[in-house]
Amino acid sequence: MGACTNTENCMTTPQSRWASGLAASALMLGGVTFAAGGSVAHAAPGDSCQDPATVSVFEFNDFHGRIAGAAGLFTPVEAARAALGPDNVLLVSTGDNIGGSTFESFIDDDNPTIDIMKAAGVEAIAAGNHEFDKGFTDLSERVIPRMGVPHLSANVYTKGTTTVAAPLEEYKVFEKGGVRIAYVGAVTGDLPSLVSPAGISAIEAGDPVDAVNRVADKIVAENAADIIIAGFHEGAPDPTRTPAENAALSPAFKEIYEGLSPAFDVVFNGHTHQIYDWETTLAKPLMQAGQYAEHLSKVDLKINTQTKELCSSVTSIVDAAAGADIGTQPRIEEIKTIAAAAKANADVLGAVPVGFANQAISTPGDGGSGTRNVESPMSNAVAQMFKEQLQTADNADSFIGVQNPGGTRASFDRGTVTYKEAAGVLPFANSLMTTQLTGKQVKMMLEQQWQLNKDGEVPSRPYLALGLSDNVSYTFDESRARLDRITSISIDGAPIEMDKLYTLGSGSFLIAGGDNFFAFNDGVNMRDSGRVDLEAWVDWVGAGDALSPDYSKRGVSAPTIPGSLTEGAAPVEYVFGKPLANGVQVDTLDMLLNATGANVSPQVMNANITAYIGDEMVGMGEVTAGVGTVQVALAKGTAVEAGNNVVDFVVEESGTVISVPVTVKLLPPVTTPPARPVDVYTTPGYHKVNGREWITSCEKYSITERCRTYIYGTDVQSINGQIVKRNGWLFNNLTYKPSPRSAWKNNPLGYAGSWTSTEGRKWMTECDNARTGRNACRSYIETKVVESIKQADGTFRYAMATKFVFNNIVQFKK
Structure with a gap:
């Protein structure tokens, strides 16, 4: 089991050791898995044999009823059987062949997949969690008998015992290349959480590594096999990281990577749908072949014909054959026939529009x-x-x-x-x-x-x-x-x-x-x-x-959520979302879909976030790179009631509503009116004036301070020839606070006349008249607007027009 110990027939050469190390380091550079088609040499303590036998072991995982790809997946296997002979090729699976299937298989209770596994000559399956989707009874009384392929789960026991639940088996031994190869299977220890507990009430799952190590000890003690392979329906979560980094991320993978018996010669993984060709800490091949009939793991075992022991192995990830490369062998033709019949049946049942x-x-x-x-x-x-x-x-x-x-x-x-x-x-x-x-x-x-x-x-x-x-x-x-x-x-x-x-x-x-x-x-x-x-x-x-x-x-x-708001107090900042990081959770306000394609929702990026308590707007902010920041304040005279309230943060364009509890504190009633009305254009905050709602924020400007004002109203736009109305916060104007008139002598916003900007926009400015008042100018910009025109019958129609629209106010010191 493992190393070739006959020193006469197993000689270590510097060249073979060097080649093995070069291949492994080149393919693992930066922790990134090599592309399919590469190979890695793995040497036993004696890594050369005289006249060795070669046995090719193929493994696949997470097939999930992808019957359309089955002929391509098994073509390399049939090619190897034809070249080496069936007695020198072993085909195994690490589970999830059924369940989560495409419609062609699903609509017929996965019978097409079951029949294809049998036709392909799969010799053993380490059962995955999806094999138990419809309960243990379905697996034991329908799936396994119909397929006729041993299903291995050394860690699945009859409830309350340590006896593997029949008809599941711990392992299976195959005669290949004149040696006995044992395949030991185990399902993820998370099985109870991955299928309906009611369907597996008669069984229970134990630790997978403990189970396969127990079986390996028994095989060695009974001299039941010459080479031992482990098949786990469990694996690493992230092939872009090194195996050691994956072990730190996943305790289940850590057990496989670090805790296996040295009796194992090869280890196959599944479940996490990844592709990698690594080694365990004991330098044993550790592989997973992706998903959905796309790839195979392949291990070419070089076996000492005298001692029946493993001398070396060469591993590779093999692509499924595509198009004209798909074979014509009898097994492949049978697979094609099964898949075609399943598709014809599914096309009829599945074409109904719903x-x-x-x-x-x-x-x-x-x-x-x-x-x-x-x-x-x-x-x-x-x-x-x-x-x-x-x-x-x-x-x-x-x-x-x-x-x-x-x-x-x-x-x-x-x-x-x-x-x-x-x-x-x-x-x-x-x-x-x-x-x-x-x-x-x-x-x-x-x-x-x-x-x-x-x-x-x-x-x-x-x-x-x-x-x-x-x-x-x-x-x-x-x-x-x-x-x-x-x-x-x-x-x-x-x-x-x-x-x-x-x-x-x-x-x-x-x-x-x-x-x-x-x-x-x-x-x-x-x-x-x-x-x-x-x-x-x-x-x-x-x-x-x-x-x-x-x-x-x-x-x-939401890193922090302020719990109270006070009338007239300084604004309180709320932050939602945080920039993308390497953690396990994507925290942005944008629902990131991270791909494009016909069946991927078009990406929508948010831009604004507005806060309301009831019908009163209490804050407005922007969303940048998925992070929304909004200043929330209660203006003096707010209509919000004291006590427990909810702030609703409305995020546009997604429509996300974040409802956050808050306690409102109000000031004592004001008995004397303010000395003068609030200037909504220059006073920061939220205002209600003459039944309209305004929000203003101010910032430094090169000449003076300027304030940006929004008004809540109806925006009418023409989009692709359609008139669209939207209620929301609309830009109203920029107001420049009083400054010396002389400071504006070179800026056309500060004197009357017409002008064109360097971008080609036309402007018009008027000063010191009835609309502006003394010591002020108003500027207008030419743009296209939608006009409402009253017709003779009293109805209105909309038409596009080019007009000058109010944009700026400049105030001068008296």
């Missing part, structure tokens, strides 16, 4: 399911569906829809949404269920987005961003201690009540506490709606108007 999308509605990243640490229009849409499909008149004011991001598997492009596209979003056939949590338990649910498994360890994906219905708003501070990062929660614009019961609706997976959201285990009054998610989803997609992406975020980073 709705329409005005724009693409997507998950993050490329529109698939790999990015789960940020909110997305699609996951929030699914959560909204749960709310609208499951709420009743009795709980409508306290209902929350919630979706785990891993349950949202695909996106819609713009245009007609077919049944196939709808099914691709929710492929797991979860039952729709409700449960009730207290406000305190809802807070814990949100805290558990920063993941810990049942053993208190951080899993491979350390943060999962829940999708939530649009009546939920919360803030968080990631710098705070774990389980104390949620700083405010509002439901329907009101602060959450910690002792009140709220009804939550989702799929059965999450309601059962899946994905480590253990807060659901404390719920009461759990109810099964009797509906399946796909049926409810199709109904929702087809109901009402066409769908559009909702860019409003439910959770927003």
Whole structure:
């Protein structure tokens, strides 16, 4: 098991050691995985043999029903079988072949994938968590018998025992190249949180590394095999980092990287959908082949024919064949036939239109399911569906829809949404269920987005961003201690009540506490709606108007949240979002989608943030690079009532509403009127004058101080020939505070006349008349505006016109 110990036949040469080191260092430069097609030599203590036998071991992982790519994936395997002979090729998987599948496989209960695995001659599978999606009974009584391929899970036991749950097996031994090769399998220890707990109630999962090490000891003690390979449905989270850095990020990967028995000769990974060709700390090959029928891990084992021991190995990541390179061998032809029949069946069932999308509605990243640490229009849409499909008149004011991001598997492009596209979003056939949590338990649910498994360890994906219905708003501070990062929660614009019961609706997976959201285990009054998610989803997609992406975020980073506002006091600063960093959470106000494509929602970047208490605007600010800063103040004479209030921060263009509790303190009533009216143009702050609302801010200018004023009103614009009205804060003018007239002698804003700027804009200035008053000038700029024209029948029409529009006021000292 491992090193070749016969010194006569296993001689170490400086050249082979040097070559191995060069390949490894060149391909790992900077911690970045090499491109598919490269190779790395791994030497045993004796790394050369006389007349060695070669056995090629192929591994794939996370196939997820990608039957369209199956012929290409298995073509390199069939080519090796033809060249070396079937007895010198071993084909294994590290799981997740079914579940999370494309429509062609999903619509037929993944039977096409099961049949393709059998046709391809897969010899053993280290079961993944998705093999258990429909419960252990489905795996044991349907999947395994139909496929006829051993499924290995050395760490899955009959509940209450240490006996591997049949028909699962610990390992399988294969005769290849005249030696016995054992393949030992284990599923991620997070299995209980990744599938519906109800479906695996008869089994339990133990530590995967402890399990495979136990099996390795047994194989060695019984001399049951010559070479031992481990297959883990678990892996590293970030291939752009070194293995050691990944070990620091993921305790589960750390165990694999550092804790394996030296009896293992090769280690395959899965689950995290990454590509890498590394070594363990014991210098054993450590590989993962990506996802979705795109790549294979390949290890060419050089075996001493006399001692039956491993001399050396060469590892590589092999691309699936594409196009004309796909083979014509009998197995490949059978795979093509199965895939074609499945597609024909799915085309008929999936072509039915069920709705329409005005724009693409997507998950993050490329529109698939790999990015789960940020909110997305699609996951929030699914959560909204749960709310609208499951709420009743009795709980409508306290209902929350919630979706785990891993349950949202695909996106819609713009245009007609077919049944196939709808099914691709929710492929797991979860039952729709409700449960009730207290406000305190809802807070814990949100805290558990920063993941810990049942053993208190951080899993491979350390943060999962829940999708939530649009009546939920919360803030968080990631710098705070774990389980104390949620700083405010509002439901329907009101602060959450910690002792009140709220009804939550989702799929059965999450309601059962899946994905480590253990807060659901404390719920009461759990109810099964009797509906399946796909049926409810199709109904929702087809109901009402066409769908559009909702860019409003439910959770927003807020490092500090001031708790009180005082009438007439200096403004209080609120900051939401923080710049992008290398942490696990993306904290900007912009819902970053990070990709382009037909099925990716167009990126929307925010620009403004406005604060309201009730109907009163109390602050306005800008959003820069996803960070919104706003000064909030209560003007003297505010209509806001004293006591507990909520500040609603409205973010444009996304429509995000951040509802934050605040205590308002008012000044004693003023009994004497001010000496003179407030000059809204030169007094900073929020003002109400003659029924209009104004906001003014002032800044230094080269000649004097100038103040920028906005007025709340209706803006009418012509966009692509359509008249669009928008209520909001509109720029009104710049006012320059009094300064000597002589200071403006060279600036046309300070004397009457007409002029053209260097950019070609036309201006007009008037001074000292009835409109300006003495000792002042007003400037106007020529621009296109939309005019409202009254017609003979009393109705109005709109027309474009070029006019001079008021822009500046310059005041002079008397």
